[in-house]
Amino acid sequence: MGGAAVISTNGLSKDYGSGRGLFGLDLEVGAGEIFGFLGPNGAGKSTTMRLLLDLIRPTSGSACILGLDTRRESVEIRRRVGFLPGDLALYPKLTGRNVLDYFAELRGGVDARTRASLAERFDADLDRPLGQLSTGNRQKIGLIQAFMHEPELLILDEPIAGLDPLVQRSFHSLLREVAAEGRTVFLSSHTLSEVEHVTSRLAILRQGRLVVTDSLENLRKVAVQRLEIEFAEPVDAAEFRGLPGVETVEVNARIMTIGFEGSADAIVKAVAAHEVLAIRPREEDLEEIFLRFYGEPDR
């Protein structure tokens, strides 16, 4: 974690009954981080964000943002935070310009140049009624309202929903610029691929509980390593299955893919008994790491 905690939660819980909600969340996000908050639908990501903004109240526990209590000092927090909800809804009869004017007025005014620059960057249509815009174009208006007052913290729930790849790229570069300025981004997604290009750290949430919090680098380190070995002749998978550390062995004619944890020593020695044409390391797909955390109930 970099710098002082911008977001800090202590046993934050929201119990909706029947096992639904958020349970005992302890999390710290530092200044200048782009923090990914991942989990499948219904894991508690949006609940956490709504708790942080005081839209709903915790059953137990507490949270601080920028050193302020989310219950007692929520107005000051919201002054310094930009938020994009996951299920963005805006007044359909108003234009993007009308809506941005309204939110700017609620904030006591924003820098018109910043707003114009964001609109240009996202190529947003500000003059058509929002009800006539596509999901992606409405999402651009949502992003502009979240960024236009240059907040110290951005809380973004599934921010790239509906955005085309070009706008996604522009959005990701904006996130990097924001982080470079020492501002913080807390963004959620249900797929790792959406955030892996920009996050420095991430947390994975499942069924309302925090499963893991770590850097992408560390998550890669604990991942199962894989080697793809090409032999001159077909080999028998059974010969490798019992070796220390080996988790998976797949043989397809002369090519074997072997997954293992820890030292590769035993594998290398067993492979040396055969004529080897090539050895290629294969990094575990991050999506697989992610899915593994999703899938294991008591990790």
Added chain:
Amino acid sequence: MSWATTRLALHLRARAAVLAALGFVAVLLMVGALYPAVGHTIGKLNLPPSVANLLGGADYGTITGWFRSEIATIYAPLVIGALAVTTATGLTAGEEEIRILALVLAQPIRRSGLLTAKAVAVGAVVLAIAAAVWVGLISGVALGGGGIGLSHITALAVQLALFGFASGALALALGAGTGRRAVGNGGAAAILVAGWLINSFAPLVSAIAWLRYLSLFYWYAGHDPLGRGVGVPGLVVLGSVSVALTVTAVFAFDRRDLRA
């Protein structure tokens, strides 16, 4: 309080309010124009007291009775009540159900300030309709040959405005208190209709006659503003109910979770 929110709410509701106001004026002109030809012919209907009460006395033979039965007893409170209720519910539970309110409340604004701003917008819509009734009545009565003083016409418009405030505040309390449009619209409509029936039927049975004091209709029309002028107790009660229900709405809205 947020004037930006009040302005936006009025902008979103302006069309419905203007149409209702113009419709009111048109109806009042038409009713006034019909009185010379039809009113004297119908005269005072000989109806059972329960039915006569529902129709505001059913005395069509005088211009006061004509406008009381045609406009003041049912039509005017129905329109202003319906508009106040749907406006109040739409601005609160309606926006919450379509998830707009979550983004608005992510801005630096207190819930109490937001709800007060919306209550002011509801009040402004009600005032616009009451003003249209005032203008329409003056014109309609003139078309009908005159006979109702300006002070009594003003009294009706004022009592009607207070009735509208109270109806809107009731819907605010139900809509903002629960976040459910069906509760706001349905609950307020049910209470208002029950109040109208109670005000009409309760006086016929002495043992339950006191129930009429629970009805907003009694405090609006019980004093007969068109015939007797302003009823101060009615204004005080309707004003107090409006304030109490708005405070209740703010209190309830401030203490609950916003619906997902």
